[in-house]
Amino acid sequence: MAGGGDRVARLLRQLQRAACQCPAHSHAYSEAPKHAALRTTDYAFEMAVSNIRYGEGVTKEVGMDLQNLGARKVCVMTDKNLCQLPPVKAVLNSLAKNSITFQMYDDVRVEPTDQSFMDAITFAKKGKFDAYVAVGGGSVIDTCKAANLYASSPESDFLDYVNAPIGKGKSVTVPLKPLIAVPTTAGTGSETTGIAIFDYKELKVKTGIASRAIKPILGMIDPLHTLHMPERVVANGGFDVLCHALEAYTALPYNMRSPCPSNPINRPAYQGSNPISDVWAVHALRIVAKYLKRAVRIPDDHEARAYMHLASAFAGIGFGNAGVHLCHGMSYPISGLVKSYKAKDYNVDHPLVPHGLSVVLTSPAVFTFTAQMCPERHLEAAEILATDTYLPLDQFTCN
Ligand SMILES: NC(=O)c1ccc[n+]([C@@H]2O[C@H](COP(=O)([O-])OP(=O)(O)OC[C@H]3O[C@@H](n4cnc5c(N)ncnc54)[C@H](O)[C@@H]3O)[C@@H](O)[C@H]2O)c1
Ligand SMILES: [Fe+2]
Structure with missing residues (x-):
């Protein structure tokens, strides 16, 4: 791994250890495992299902x-x-x-x-x-x-x-x-x-x-x-899906996460990127690439909005097992320190920075930085987002 990649991996490991600071999407259990085995990094991951x-x-x-x-x-x-x-x-x-x-x-x-x-x-x-x-x-x-x-x-x-x-x-x-x-x-x-x-x-x-x-x-x-949904609610939700998918796909891999739990009960829900979460994250990303703009711009585009609804669940299953990292970590102070910002299309009487917006703001800087750790994954994501290669709805069959 290149020197820059090591730096990113080190930071992501530190994030894990400080997971309690960024608890909602961290890689650790809320309670720190009490007995870590001698092995320093994990060798297994576990996929939790969602109904x-x-x-x-x-x-x-x-x-x-x-x-x-x-x-x-x-x-x-x-x-x-x-x-x-x-x-x-x-x-x-x-x-x-x-x-x-x-x-x-x-x-x-x-x-x-x-x-x-x-x-x-x-x-x-x-x-x-x-x-x-x-x-x-x-x-x-x-x-x-x-x-x-x-x-x-x-x-x-x-x-x-x-x-x-x-x-x-x-x-x-x-x-x-x-x-x-x-x-x-x-x-x-x-x-x-x-x-x-x-x-x-x-x-x-x-x-x-x-x-x-x-x-x-x-x-x-x-x-x-x-x-x-009004336009901005669609857009901000779509940004959240985008970041869930990208962050899950570029999270520190499960076998670089430490400590390795001595008892499987202590293996965290957010384990790092792994081959099964990858499938959900990449699939969600392909849907975002094809449908997000349509879903935002054309309110009665059933197909686009329906696919984005599915993408939200796909990315949820992906990040729900892999975790996310810096965009989400940095979103909490952004939204937590809001003073007067009124979000368009949010029918509320208090200031707020919508979650998806607070997450996407730092994403260009984050992925420029994390690209050093796993350039091939970032290139693949960029290719998915930049080209229109997704299969249309009528090419999906259940048989
Ligand atoms: N639990 C998790 O895994 C998880 C993950 C990411 C974010 N979050 C949290 O979720 C919250 C944000 O949720 P959100 O982005 O889904 O939005 P939201 O629930 O905050 O709703 C945003 C606005 O959209 C309106 N709205 C919702 N559905 C609508 C519809 N179909 N038609 C018209 N208006 C509609 C709501 O009334 C509200 O005014 C944040 O607190 C965020 O931190 C949770
Ligand atoms: Fe989120």
């Missing part, structure tokens, strides 16, 4: 799923903007058709904070729900994961499960209630991950909770919902 159901109009099945689960009291979570829009109506219709009793929480904050998480947790604790449905973007799905976790562990302090050093980074050992996520944005892939991110106001930083235990039992991807 996805995809189809136009598939939201109509959610009431049946809840019935199949035997749910008697369901919490439906969303934000104030979405509760007026068709995605939430589609969920409520399905619940009504299947006689599911539910309570609605529509106070999710776009780009959640510790306080907004706690408000949702209080609601969930009072409600004693036996299942959750999150209808929305990453903000809603993440808030619902946290509400489910703390309502299932009512004696815990808020900071118990928050990643160290801000929180205690405790492992989740309590059983959670089933959560079905209905993503309405094409960006975070939160329906596939065990991550919940929030803005910790006191320290002006974003941090999170990371545990496989909080992952939704099902991500119900209904591309019809993406047709309601």
Whole structure:
């Protein structure tokens, strides 16, 4: 490896060790492994699956799923903007058709904070729900994961499960209630991950909770919902997908990550790039190359928006196992230190830097830097993004 490549690898290793500083997408467990074996780098990786159901109009099945689960009291979570829009109506219709009793929480904050998480947790604790449905973007799905976790562990302090050093980074050992996520944005892939991110106001930083235990039992991807997104929400979500894919593909490889765990329970969810995550990341990248511009510019381009919705899940599965690195690491101070910036097309009354925007801002500098470590991967990604070689929809067959 060239000298510049060594420098990049060294920095990425340092990032891992300081993973608690950048917890939401780090390569480490929240709790540091207690017994590292003698071997310094890992030799294995593990692929965690995510359950996805995809189809136009598939939201109509959610009431049946809840019935199949035997749910008697369901919490439906969303934000104030979405509760007026068709995605939430589609969920409520399905619940009504299947006689599911539910309570609605529509106070999710776009780009959640510790306080907004706690408000949702209080609601969930009072409600004693036996299942959750999150209808929305990453903000809603993440808030619902946290509400489910703390309502299932009512004696815990808020900071118990928050990643160290801000929180205690405790492992989740309590059983959670089933959560079905209905993503309405094409960006975070939160329906596939065990991550919940929030803005910790006191320290002006974003941090999170990371545990496989909080992952939704099902991500119900209904591309019809993406047709309601305003242009900037599509663009910023698309940037998030782009960076998830690129960062997962160029993350420090799993067999360069240290320490090598002495017990597989200590192998982190975010293990570094590996041959299986690579497949998901590259596939997501090809879709972004072909469809992102169309999805942004042509609001009724069903095909482009549907593919971006899938790409979001593909990249989520990729980075959910490989992790991401510098673009995401540097996005947290960018969005955490926001003072007055009002994001176009975000129907909210507080300043915010949308997550996808905060991530993509540093990407040219990041990939110029990391290219020294694995130039062939960067060249491959550049080639995918610059040329139009992706197969059109009608060339995909299931037989
Ligand atoms: N859990 C994870 O794995 C993960 C990964 C990346 C980012 N995140 C987090 O997710 C959050 C961002 O989520 P996001 O980018 O999905 O957006 P969001 O949930 O913050 O929503 C953005 C805006 O779009 C609106 N909106 C959403 N869907 C819509 C639709 N179909 N039609 C019309 N309006 C719609 C919302 O009401 C809101 O105003 C951030 O807090 C970020 O840190 C989580
Ligand atoms: Fe992201």
